[in-house]
Amino acid sequence: MTPLRQRMLEDMSIRNFATNTQRSYLQQVSAYAQHFRCSPEQLGPEDVRSYQAHLLKTRMLAPGTMAVTTSALRFLYMVTLKRDWTVDDIPMPKKPWKLPIILSPAEVAHFLECVDSLKHRTILTTAYAAGLRVSEVIHLKVTDVDSQRMVLRIEQGKGRKDRYVMLSPRLLDALRAYWRTSHPKVWLFPGQIPGQPITRATVELACQKAHRAAAIGKPVTPHSLRHAFATHLLEAGTDLKRIQLLLGHRSLSTTSRYLKVAANTVCDTISPLDALPELAPPLPRPAPPAMF
Structure with missing residues (x-):
């Protein structure tokens, strides 16, 4: 060096x-x-x-x-x-502003059904249920699951920050079913290397396999489940500040982009077309004269 x-x-x-x-x-x-x-x-x-x-x-x-x-x-x-x-x-290139493509709740359910491994399904279900990044899911420890307080502890997430997120009863049931078959000791989702968690690449490969089996036209990655988590919470009426805390965003402006994709934000606005009187159907054009 x-x-x-x-x-x-x-x-x-x-x-x-x-x-x-x-x-x-x-x-x-x-x-x-x-x-x-x-x-x-x-x-x-x-x-x-x-x-x-x-x-x-x-x-x-x-x-x-x-x-x-x-x-x-x-x-x-x-x-x-x-x-x-x-x-x-050293000029910084301007990155294009792109909105995430959001899976509907039905598409999320269908996608998770197509994950054929219990371990991989539990990982991806956790990512959606708690809005976690894939790096945060794979580094969960058994001790991070607090069933008494119904929270998950995220240790040293992005930006070296700890936070707590909700542990839904349905996710707790899924984690218990997984634990009964795998009995993890330290890492909640251990990898093939002893003492190490499952790798990010393994989770992404499992996601790609399920995406092909689900035949969903939208792109699906583990991060798509985090986007779906935030958007579905917003559509259900959850306060934007609370979503920011759950996602671990430093700035509220980062979380506010979900306002631009939430259906209740976009679709609740009435188009001016709906206020116009009913339009008469267009008159058919006369046929051109036959020339031969």
Whole structure:
């Protein structure tokens, strides 16, 4: 490990960056250095601009991926190397604003029915019932299930934050049925490697398999169940602030995007077309004269 890599790793650890964030930033900076075949210390703003153009035009990366690279390079130069640069020297690409595609309650039920493994079905059911990220589901421990208070404890979720979410009676029944067959000890959903939880990739593969079996036209990922959780709560009249707390969002503006997809927000507004008088059917056009 080079001294620069070690220093950047220490800087991220001091700021308590998540492990995945640290790994991602190091990978992005390593790819940047490999592109120019020299240390990033020898490169400047024009080199950063050239690399961003390469990622955009040659590799055709999505704005979201470009944003991760940009954040990593900003941290490297402005924090670790303490260069007197501004954010304009490493511009952040603007990401398109996209709304999530929401599964209906009937589609969620049909999808879960198509998960053929009890363990995988319980994992995906938990993601929907509590609105959890897939990383939060797979890192649940047996002790995180509090049936006395009817809550699930989410330890060190995104942003290194703990929170509690509701434990529905129906989910508790599903977890108990799963526990009677598997008897997990530490991790609620253990993986194939002893002492480790199930991997994210395994859950995503199970989700893809169930999606094909369900033949649902909409895209379905484990995160789709989190989107459905928030939207269905909002449609049922749950307060937006409470949904924010359950999802673990830092900002209410992040949660408010579900207002744009909730049926009771969109469909309860009356279209001006419905206020118009009934329209007469269009008159049929006369047939053109026969020319032969």
